[in-house]
Amino acid sequence: MWLRTLLLVLLAAVSGTVSAERIKDITTIQGVRNNQLVGYGLVVGLTGTGEQARYTEQSFATLLSNFGINLPPGTRPKIKNVAAVAIHADLPPFTKPGQTIDITVSSIGSAESLRGGTLLQAFLKGVDGKIYAVAQGNLVVGGFGFSGADGSQVISNTPTVGRIPNGAIVEREVPNMFGQGDYLTFNLNSPDFTTAKRLSDAINELVGPSTARAIDATSVRVTAPRDLSQRVAYLSVLENIDVKPADESAKVIVNSRTGTIVIGKDVTLLPAAITHGGMTVTIAESQDVSQPGPFSDGETVVTQESLIDVALDDSRMFVFNPGATLDDLVRAINAVGAAPADVMAILEALKQAGALRGQLIII
Numbered sequence: 361m362w363l364r365t366l367l368l369v370l371l372a373a374v375s376g377t378v379s380a381e382r383i384k385d386i387t388t389i390q391g392v393r394n395n396q397l398v399g400y401g402l403v404v405g406l407t408g409t410g411e412q413a414r415y416t417e418q419s420f421a422t423l424l425s426n427f428g429i430n431l432p433p434g435t436r437p438k439i440k441n442v443a444a445v446a447i448h449a450d451l452p453p454f455t456k457p458g459q460t461i462d463i464t465v466s467s468i469g470s471a472e473s474l475r476g477g478t479l480l481q482a483f484l485k486g487v488d489g490k491i492y493a494v495a496q497g498n499l500v501v502g503g504f505g506f507s508g509a510d511g512s513q514v515i516s517n518t519p520t521v522g523r524i525p526n527g528a529i530v531e532r533e534v535p536n537m538f539g540q541g542d543y544l545t546f547n548l549n550s551p552d553f554t555t556a557k558r559l560s561d562a563i564n565e566l567v568g569p570s571t572a573r574a575i576d577a578t579s580v581r582v583t584a585p586r587d588l589s590q591r592v593a594y595l596s597v598l599e600n601i602d603v604k605p606a607d608e609s610a611k612v613i614v615n616s617r618t619g620t621i622v623i624g625k626d627v628t629l630l631p632a633a634i635t636h637g638g639m640t641v642t643i644a645e646s647q648d649v650s651q652p653g654p655f656s657d658g659e660t661v662v663t664q665e666s667l668i669d670v671a672l673d674d675s676r677m678f679v680f681n682p683g684a685t686l687d688d689l690v691r692a693i694n695a696v697g698a699a700p701a702d703v704m705a706i707l708e709a710l711k712q713a714g715a716l717r718g719q720l721i722i723i
Contacts, residue, residue, distance in 0.1 A: 383546065383559060384599035390545035390579070391537030392453045397492055397528075399447040401482030403465065403499065409473040409519075410443040416469060419444055423480065443471035447482055447495055449528055453536055460526035463495050473519035475501040484528055495528040544584040544595065551577040554606035562603050613721045614704050621704070 402419055403410075410416075420439050421431050431437065449463040465479055477499050484493040499522035548555055556574040563572035563582055572582045582598065585591050613622045650661045711720045 380602040380604045382599065383562075383601050383603055386550070386555070386603065386605060387546040387548055387559070387580075389538070389595075390547055391540075393536075394450040394452055395486055395492075395534050397449045397451055397484035397486055399482045399484040399495060401445055401447055401465075401479055401495065403443045403445050403467075403471075403474055403477035403479050404441060405476060405478045406441040406443060406471070406474065407476060408440045409471060409475070410440045411467075411469040411471045412438070412440060413444070413469050416442060416444045443467050443474060443477065444469050445474070445479065447479070447484060449484060449493065449495075451486075451492055451530065451534060453534070453538075455530050456533055457530050459530050461493065461528050461530060463524050463527040465499055465522050465524065467520040471520060473501070474499050474522045475519055477501075477522070479524060479527070486534070490532065492532045492534065493528040493530050495524070497524040497527040499524055539586075539588050539591065542583060542586065544582045544591075544598075545575075546580045546582065548578050548580075550605070552606045553577045555603070556580055558606070559603050562601050563598060566597075566601060611721060612707055613723065614707065615723050621707075 400419075402416075402423060416439060417436060420437060420442055424431065444467070445465045446468045447463055447465050449461050451461060455461065463484070465474065467474055479496055479499060481494060481496045483491045484495055486492050501519055501522040546559065548559070553574075553576075556577055556579070560572040560574045560580050563580075564570065570583075572580055574580050585594055610627045611622075612627055615621075652659060707720060
């Protein structure tokens with residue numbers, strides 16, 4: 361059955377040993393990170409799929425005034441080929457002025473599509489309100505949409521969002537803490553006390569005692585040279601050191617919508633006895649034709665008949681001994697032919713009874 365196959369595949373997937381990983385793959389360096397940029401602009405050149413809104417008209421009038429063109433008061437230009445958009449991007453660390461970054465452009469009004477549009481010069485600001493990049497260029501839109509006169513529509517993906525590869529030029533560098541102080545701090549992507557200790561031990565073994573010190577479950581502080589060129593070379597050595605991450609904590613994750621169940625290899629059970637049984641109710645509707653007798657004045661009528669069948673499965677009981685493993689649990693569940701809903705009920709009952717050693721997460 362499909363449940364047995366699923367659980368056996370999960371058993372094989374989680375039973376493998378954790379292999380060593382490089383420090384650069386499991387950590388980030390404190391103070392070295394991306395910075396979010398956001399801006400506002402106008403996309404022009406649309407084929408009638410833009411919008412006619414007050415803020416779009418105001419933005420369009422401001423754009424014209426920057427070029428010395430002033431519209432008469434009260435004039436409402438027909439600008440269905442223009443759309444107001446929000447622009448956002450991530451500015452990677454150490455990006456220098458003159459380099460380019462990718463940007464994403466999204467309609468903020470009632471524009472139907474940005475396909476074929478061009479973003480005019482727009483400023484991208486950081487959280488401090490300063491301008492860090494200037495964006496402009498032709499949009500690449502993966503979606504499309506068509507509508508008919510009767511109101512019917514055909515839409516694929518999202519035509520109101522587009523990207524411009526290398527669409528923004530960086531104008532200002534974001535300062536960082538990489539070259540400051542006498543230490544570098546590695547932050548684990550998945551906080552764990554055991555992994556933090558193993559990371560510090562691996563660095564101390566290569567560089568020397570007391571070079572690295574685990575501060576908490578996330579951070580490991582490492583002594584580093586102040587000279588920037590030496591610090592870069594030093595970090596290139598550290599980030600390639602292999603560290604074996606600690607095993608994940610025992611977890612059982614249940615997706616109540618899809619019936620997917622993932623059981624970690626360290627999940628164990630305390631002594632427990634479980635009964636499993638179910639009742640199946642089948643209701644079938646059928647139609648029958650009632651014919652009148654020969655030479656009678658009766659009429660042919662259609663009658664409705666209902667058939668109700670109730671089947672009660674035999675209840676079964678199985679016992680878990682102390683320290684039962686994931687394999688024991690899988691075999692027992694398969695033995696009773698449990699459906700996903702039954703498995704979730706069994707796991708919840710075990711957790712409530714305190715017989716499940718592990719964290720039960722239902723999403």
